[in-house]
Amino acid sequence: MLLVGDDWAEDHHDIEAQDETGRVLKRARLAEGMAGIARFHDLLGRFVADDAEASEVLVCIEVDRGPWVRALVAAGYRVFGVDPKQAARHREILGSSGAKSDKGGAHALADMIRTRRHQLREVAGDSGIAEAVKVVTRAHQTLIWERTRHMLRLRVALREYFPAALAAYKSLDLTSDAVLRLLVKAPTPEAAAKLTISQITACLKGRRGIPDKAAAIQDVLRAEHLGQAPLVTTAYAATVKSLVAIITVLNSEIKTLQGEVEAHFGRHPDAEIILSQPGLGVILGARVLAEFGDAPGRYASAKARKNYAGTSPITRQSGKTKTVQARFVHNDRLIDALHNQASCAILHDPHVRAYYDQLKARDISHNAALRQVGNRLVGILHGCLKTGSIYDQATAWSHHDHDLAA
Structure with missing residues (x-):
């Protein structure tokens, strides 16, 4: 049996191969990609008997997905993806100095798979459909989180120079198309105070109770509120326009990705x-x-x-x-x-x-x-x-x- 520690970086992998006694057989740095994985196979082939199976090669790496891991699993190696925190604790067992290097990381991972493989979880390959669902759902959720971050930045900016907007649009979601259209049309208190009922109504298209909402919004926007100096207000308005543009794009892409999530998930047999x-x-x-x-x-x-x-x-x-x-x-x-x-x-x-x-x-x-x-x-x-x-x-x-x- 061959025990391999694989310390990966963005563009290379440091590997160390040990036998079952802990004797180091080979250390090498491999490039990420096809050339690196081909050399990986070649190096390990020198230490595995001709009649041995690939399953006798155990690989420990701090990741459980990606093209490199997929290639290792496809080759028949048994791959164990460990949590970086687990790997860090095992390094502390091997040495208390706190020193860290890619070569040392590979050694710790090889030792970890040799001594503690019964405690580690082997990477089990998901189906292609499940992998596709993961890709689109994570992207969809990430965009939602990004929209929330930009919405909070928008709220902070409005509170600083245009508190009337927060009061007027409190019944609406700040990321809704209605609010975004109103902010594009009137990004300053002065411009908002001049909005007519028909302009507000047009921005609220698709909502319920539009006449009452439009009248209430106009009343709040035309009331007196604290504000900033004209020059500062202009600067804030420019930043708000940028945030509105970003949120508008995010809304569109979130809707598109939602359709992808629904389509991919619907194909899965466990749906x-x-x-x-x-x-x-x-x-x-x-x-x-x-x-x-x-x-x-x-x-x-x-x-x-x-x-x-x-x-x-x-x-x-x-x-x-x-x-x-x-x-x-x-x-x-x-x-x-x-x-x-x-x-x-x-x-x-x-x-x-x-x-x-x-x-x-x-x-x-x-x-x-x-x-x-x-x-x-x-x-x-x-x-x-x-x-x-x-x-x-x-x-x-x-x-x-x-x-x-x-």
């Missing part, structure tokens, strides 16, 4: 099972699929899936002290999707609501209760995927209902 879960629609369902992946056998049990999700608690015990805490190291995208699922599920599924109410009756906070609801829903999802069955309330909550009756 029906995922959509049957309480609190999951197409977008949230796609995010859950993308972050969990669909590689068979990746999660040995419901507990393993919950641990990866970060919804299951961790216990810290030392002597007579014992505490149970939430997991703070987790996949942010997945935990966000599961939190939103739990929030929606308690509104639409009576069994989920009953479980949530039971938790609240024990003086558990809202967020902690949602986390426990999410943990339960992850277990239900695991069972449905394992058996290939859609969500059934009676089956999913039979044990819980028995507990309540008792």
Whole structure:
């Protein structure tokens, strides 16, 4: 068996190959790309018997995706993607000086796979459909996060020089087309005060109760408010126009990517099972699929899936002290999707609501209760995927209902 540590950078990989006794067989720096992966195969081939299988080569690397990892898996090597924090802790075991280098990183990874592979998770390849869903859902969510950041910058700018806008448009979303059109037409208090009812109405096209809203907006914009000097106001208006332009483009691209998410997710064979879960629609369902992946056998049990999700608690015990805490190291995208699922599920599924109410009756906070609801829903999802069955309330909550009756 050959143990390989692969310390990767953007344009190269430092590798170290060891035998099962820890003896270093080869160190090398390989370029990223086809030339590098070809040399990787050539170097390892010198230390593997002709009749040996590629599965006898174990590779440890601080990433679990990308073209390089895909090429290693395709070649038949067993690849273990480790968390950078795990790798850093193992480096501390090997030496306490704090020194760090690419060569040292490769050595630590090789030693890690040699001594602790029973504790590491092997990379299991997701299907092409699941990979595609991950790409578009992550891009879609990233653009939403970017829009939120720019919206907050827009709010800060308006508060500094044009507080009347925040007061007038408080019933509207700052990222909505209506508000963006109004800010383009009138980016300063002076221009906004001159807006007519017909101009405001045109910007509110598609909304309900337009006449009343238009009149209310005009009244606020024409009232007296604190402001800045004319020159400063002009400078702020220029920045607001730029932010409005960025948010407008983001709105368009988010809508486009939403269509891609729906199309890719709809092709996945597990889409029906995922959509049957309480609190999951197409977008949230796609995010859950993308972050969990669909590689068979990746999660040995419901507990393993919950641990990866970060919804299951961790216990810290030392002597007579014992505490149970939430997991703070987790996949942010997945935990966000599961939190939103739990929030929606308690509104639409009576069994989920009953479980949530039971938790609240024990003086558990809202967020902690949602986390426990999410943990339960992850277990239900695991069972449905394992058996290939859609969500059934009676089956999913039979044990819980028995507990309540008792």
